[in-house]
Amino acid sequence: MAMEWLQPVDLYCERFGPGLLAEPLNALSNLAFVLAGVWVAARMPLAFAPRPVPLSFNLLAGCIALIGICSGAFHTFATRWAGWLDVLSIALFIYGFAICFARYVLDIRWSLAWIAAPALWALGVFVTAPFESGDLNGSVDYLPALAALSLMTLGLAFRRRPGAAVFALAAALFAVSIALRSVDQAWCSRWVWGTHWAWHLLNAGVLSLAMTGLVLAGRGPIPDIR
Incomplete structure (x- = not known):
């Protein structure tokens, strides 16, 4: 069983052999997620002022950075255990984002907002x-995830809620990033570096935009403190 977790994984065009540095662009491009998480965490206090940032929003910002760390591990170690870390970190953000959308945008109380995950x-x-x-x-x-993001965009636009345009931009950028991920192997003979690194860079932007839209749509009216 332990050997299965250590089994090497070769899924991407850039990996040209074994070793920690066999996917340099795929590995280094994950720094974009870490920077995106830090940027989101730094910007949210300004958006929520004078109120504190909800803990769940800070956790989502942390999840963005975690994606970069786990994906970076996958593209360096390239083993099954690292692949599962990558998958689980992404799932944690996606389902957490859906729950927060239900709570803060749809105004569903926490005891029911978790239903957004199933x-x-x-x-x-x-x-x-x-x-x-x-x-x-x-x-x-x-x-x-693209379908959910598109439905969230339509819902915000229909209700004329703030953040709809940002969600739309995030969905459009996500569609482009999925297209680039999809052609990674197909373009390998013509472009030895592949396109997976571009998927990382664009998705760091997608998550930053999605969080910006969530903050705009979910922060509610700023109370009058005069």
């Missing part, structure tokens, strides 16, 4: 049903 999972089953798990170079796994 609802997102059910949406994923529906969206991915026409595909095989390996389709689009594995990017089919991210289509549910």
Whole structure:
């Protein structure tokens, strides 16, 4: 069993052999997530002032940085255990974001807001049903998140809530990043570095925009403290 967790994984165009530095661009580009998490955490106190930033929002900012750390581990060690860290860190942010959207934007109390997580999972089953798990170079796994982000955008626009335009930009950028991830192997013969590193850079922007939109839509009216 231990050997299975240590089994090497080779999924991306850039990996040209074993070793910690076999995916330099894929590994280094994860610094963008760490910087994005720090940037979001630094900006939120300004957006929420004079109120404190909700703990859940700070945790989401931390999750963005965690994605960078776990993905960086995956693209250096390239083992099954590192791959699971990558997957779990992304899932933690996505489901946490959905729950916070339900709580702060839809105004659903915490005792029920958690239902957003299984609802997102059910949406994923529906969206991915026409595909095989390996389709689009594995990017089919991210289509549910794109669908959810698009639905959130439409909901905000329909209700004329702040942040709708930022959500729309995040969804558009996410669609581009998924497209780039999908062609990583297909373009390998023409571009030895692949495109996965661009997926990292664009997604750092996607998560920053999504958090900005969530803050705008979910902070509510600033109270009059005069």
